[in-house]
Amino acid sequence: xxxxxxxxxxxxxxxxxxxxxxxxxxxxxxxxxxxxxxxxxxxxxxxxxxxxxxxxxxxxxxxxxxxxxxxxxxxxxxxxxxxxxxxxxxxxxxxxxxxxxxxxxxxxxxxxxxxxxxxxxxxxxxxxxxxxxxxxxxxxxxxxxxxxxxxxxxxxxxxxxxxxxxxxxxxxxxxxxxxxxxxxxxxxxxxxxxxxxxxxxxxxxxxxxxxxxxxx
Ligand SMILES: *Cc1c(COP(=O)(O)O)cnc(C)c1O
Numbered sequence: 001x002x003x004x005x006x007x008x009x010x011x012x013x014x015x016x017x018x019x020x021x022x023x024x025x026x027x028x029x030x031x032x033x034x035x036x037x038x039x040x041x042x043x044x045x046x047x048x049x050x051x052x053x054x055x056x057x058x059x060x061x062x063x064x065x066x067x068x069x070x071x072x073x074x075x076x077x078x079x080x081x082x083x084x085x086x087x088x089x090x091x092x093x094x095x096x097x098x099x100x101x102x103x104x105x106x107x108x109x110x111x112x113x114x115x116x117x118x119x120x121x122x123x124x125x126x127x128x129x130x131x132x133x134x135x136x137x138x139x140x141x142x143x144x145x146x147x148x149x150x151x152x153x154x155x156x157x158x159x160x161x162x163x164x165x166x167x168x169x170x171x172x173x174x175x176x177x178x179x180x181x182x183x184x185x186x187x188x189x190x191x192x193x194x195x196x197x198x199x200x201x202x203x204x205x206x207x208x209x210x211x212x213x214x215x216x
Contacts, residue, residue: 033208153185
């Protein structure tokens, strides 16, 4: 387990991509995706100075959130089951996976202001979470009508690809949608393709295995 070393390596890669892409590194939030990893692993990243972590299941995340320092910023990146959305909104200040009105209604019940990303199924893949790009304009208006959710950006999980270059057109499309809608934050890019995502405008990259090791 070399969490601190991996983290430092990823931060260096982000810095060098930003430099070559002419972007300011302060625009990028690295979310360390800690799902399936232990409190000890998260604590190691915390001790190395990291503060943004991503989790995808409420049941797994809750004990971690309760055990770990309060200045961690927790990002919810998993499937928002409607019956858990309210609790999720109470525990996570930032939710990346808003993709339906029913989930939005549940989040609003939490009685807490959350920052939200709309998850977009950018390649219109069947059976994949996220709203179709065709419905995005109408849905973003709906999200904006909820005072409990502060809409900050768009998120996508691109199709699985063998070469990170294949993600580029999808990332570019997501960025174009965000700009068109006047949304400043773009959550895209994972261990395999975060550098391409940053080149295409990502502000939030979600990196798990490259920091914590393989999940298998
Ligand atoms: C697991 C997960 C990640 C991290 O994936 P890695 O390939 O381990 O970097 C990023 N985003 C979401 C939504 C995830 O579920």
